[in-house]
Amino acid sequence: MSLLRSLSGRILATVVSLLGMSAAHADWQLNLPPGVTEISRRIYDLHMLVLWVCVVIGVLVFGVMIYAMVAFRKKDGVKPATWDHSTTAEIIWTVIPVMVLVALAIPAARTLVFIEDTRGAQMNIKITGYQWKWNYEYLDEGVSFFSSLARTSNVARQKDSGIDPASVENYLLEVDRPLVLPAGVKIRYLLTSNDVNHAWWVLDFGIKRDAIPGYINEGWFQVDEPGVYRGQCAELCGKDHGFMPIVVEVLPKAEFDAWLAAQQADAAPAVAATASAAVNGPQ
Numbered sequence: 194m195s196l197l198r199s200l201s202g203r204i205l206a207t208v209v210s211l212l213g214m215s216a217a218h219a220d221w222q223l224n225l226p227p228g229v230t231e232i233s234r235r236i237y238d239l240h241m242l243v244l245w246v247c248v249v250i251g252v253l254v255f256g257v258m259i260y261a262m263v264a265f266r267k268k269d270g271v272k273p274a275t276w277d278h279s280t281t282a283e284i285i286w287t288v289i290p291v292m293v294l295v296a297l298a299i300p301a302a303r304t305l306v307f308i309e310d311t312r313g314a315q316m317n318i319k320i321t322g323y324q325w326k327w328n329y330e331y332l333d334e335g336v337s338f339f340s341s342l343a344r345t346s347n348v349a350r351q352k353d354s355g356i357d358p359a360s361v362e363n364y365l366l367e368v369d370r371p372l373v374l375p376a377g378v379k380i381r382y383l384l385t386s387n388d389v390n391h392a393w394w395v396l397d398f399g400i401k402r403d404a405i406p407g408y409i410n411e412g413w414f415q416v417d418e419p420g421v422y423r424g425q426c427a428e429l430c431g432k433d434h435g436f437m438p439i440v441v442e443v444l445p446k447a448e449f450d451a452w453l454a455a456q457q458a459d460a461a462p463a464v465a466a467t468a469s470a471a472v473n474g475p476q
């Protein structure tokens with residue numbers, strides 16, 4: 194019995210330590226990370242609530258089952274009970290699970306509504322999936338560009354490249370031009386595709402949503418902490434599905450404004466040239 198107790202104690206300690214692991218041990222982390230947006234934090238809280246409800250139910254159900262198996266196992270001279278039905282027990286084991294499911298549905302529905310609520314967004318970004326890259330369009334700012342796999346990763350991934358992928362920083366998770374966004378701003382995104390189904394997935398944001406041709410999906414997020422966040426296409430979209438990562442660089446508002454002004458200045462000569470060609474006709 195003491196062996197059993199020390200074994201179960203050790204298992205419990207392992208489970209608890211795995212659940213509480215910090216991001217520094219990300220390679221060994223089993224649990225969902227809390228992420229950096231209000232959406233991801235709410236999803237994490239919901240996940241933890243449901244997990245602990247499941248743990249309690251599991252302990253109770255397996256506890257009763259194991260107790261019954263041990264306490265009522267076959268013994269010499271014991272007469273088996275003869276009853277075969279209990280309406281009370283059936284009502285109890287139907288009503289309790291229904292109540293648990295309804296109780297869990299309330300916070301789940303609340304979180305779903307929160308995730309879909311794009312009201313009050315201060316910026317609109319259109320994200321379009323292509324085989325095999327992403328296009329980002331700042332709808333109100335007149336800036337648009339493609340974001341493809343970084344050259345370092347692309348060279349290393351080629352057959353017989355002779356480059357050890359382990360030597361490439363952020364291998365297959367780096368792009369040539371990241372999506373740059375301001376911190377502390379509610380961003381509404383419109384998501385679609387130019388060819389086949391893709392999915393825009395950034396784990397830290399709590400977002401994984403399909404990009405479907407001919408259809409526009411919508412959502413929002415707000416990142417308060419500046420930083421670089423990485424994601425990937427999460428819908429098998431063809432042979433280079435694994436080579437269209439997502440990188441989002443979140444800058445403090447002032448730095449973002451400077452970045453945006455530089456992008457607009459870069460784009461301006463091209464726009465002016467197009468406009469003058471339209472007015473003057475081909476030269």
Ligand SMILES: [Cu+2]
Pocket residue numbers: 322323325390391392426427428429430434437
């Ligand atoms: Cu894809």
